[in-house]
Amino acid sequence: MSETEGVTITKTGAPGAFGGELLTVNFGPHHPSTHGVLRLIVDLDGEQIRRVKPVIGYLHTGIEKQMEALRWQQGVVVTDRHDYLSPPINNLAYALAVERLMGVDVPPRAQVLRVIMSELTRLSSHLVWMGTSGLELGAMSMLMYCFRERDTILDMNEEISGFRMHTSYIRPGGVYADATPRFLEMLEGFIYAMPGHIDEYENLLTMNPIWRSRTIGIGRLSPDDAKVLGATGPMLRGSGVDWDLRKAVPYSGYESYDFEVATSDDCDCYGRYLVRIKEMREAVKILRQALDKLPDGPVNVDDRKMLPPPREELETSMEAVIHHFKLFTEGYSVPPGDVYVAVESGRGENGCYVVSDGTHKPRRVKFRAASFVNLQALERMALNHMVADMIAIIGTADAVLGDVDR
């Protein structure tokens, strides 16, 4: 890291509007309110923000390069870890891309299970957002309430996939395993209890005078600006633009669910908060419908060249042993070509661009990270606000730094 990287010292000392001088301050990268290791170089005139420059890359993990070294089925594990608050949705984008290249369709039961996991993930992602943002703006108890429900969701993740956070549950060709009866029971209980919990959060925040004065009118982003800057997800819908990939470009059977796209015309931090609350309610609605229509049947495509044979066949069938051996030593190969698939994550358009050269490893995998693009709007939102409002603005932008830096 060089000494002068990203430093805007030219402005320090320039005369400000209030008779003082401009001051350049460093937020982060180790700062308790930047949602990870984001560094912001902020020019202040008194307490007013005149310029914001995000410096990213402190969590650069080389995930896209790493995927080139892994076989197609191994890559799923790495997709979990870029946007670490919504692993199954990342899996879904990658799995859909690989499936489209291979030209396979997953069975209906797998599709519904994918929707269930996506919506649970959206809920847990919004819960983490609300807990940490509440904490930063002084609502300390929000963290305790939100993480209580998040832990319930993680327990369900553990029941269905064996792991709390990075489930790798959705894979090319289907899902890891069928839902257990206990999972469905837990989900039933969760759907019953969750609307009441959302009411509880709203009681704590929606009419809370401190929360309202910290968020209303703060971080304004007009619909035009949001579109020009490429914002997606609650950032875009919080500015009143009705755009949700689940409705606009449906995948995994989202067209058959009855739900509303949450939008708010407030265009500020409070609007984005309202959008997320509404999305949580809609997610519970989708979960209810998905659980009601969960069909019977297999959860994986019946293709022995792509997925391993069942364990019991290995003892009786020579062919199954050969398939098993080939899959776990070499993997499968994907026809040459490239494809872009985007899904709606808790943060916006989570895209996956995959290039295959016909071998058993990807030629290139590129993630279109919603957080990275949403971060561009930061300066537009923060301009001429007080420095303390920066915390609310970073909070409601909901950037996950793992997703930004990859």
Add this chain to the structure above:
Amino acid sequence: MGIEELVESIGSHVLTTTLGKVVGWGRGNSVWPAQFGLACCAIEMIATATAGVDIARFGSEAMRASPRQSDLMIVSGRVSQKMAPILRTVYDQMPEPKWVISMGACASTGGVFNNYALLQGVDKIVPVDVYIPGCPPRPEDLLNALMILQERIKAQGILPRQ
């Protein structure tokens, strides 16, 4: 009053110990971690502080925003080459005695990311006391690591790291 009677009268009200044990007991039960979240493990670190597992039972709920006030650095997540000097600076800013927990596979060894971008183990730049396996480890794993560290601190006495 003779010395025998004195000993007899106060004997049942006094505990004798060494200074090292008292200091170790005090330090071990009030380990304040620095609030230093990096990646996925940081979310599980937050979960450790919430009501479900409640790290406050072990005296470590006070996550300090300033390294100057903290005794323990929990390296929660992957450390990139760009972050490494900052991590070392934060560590250097912490007052002695200080301890480090390396949380998760990435912090301990680089994990699945054996590539150009990541530091292959945080022990290359700071001394680590306890390693936690897992990707990410459960909150209970972090509590277990804290308990192991507490045992170690209590055994170290007045002058740790000799």
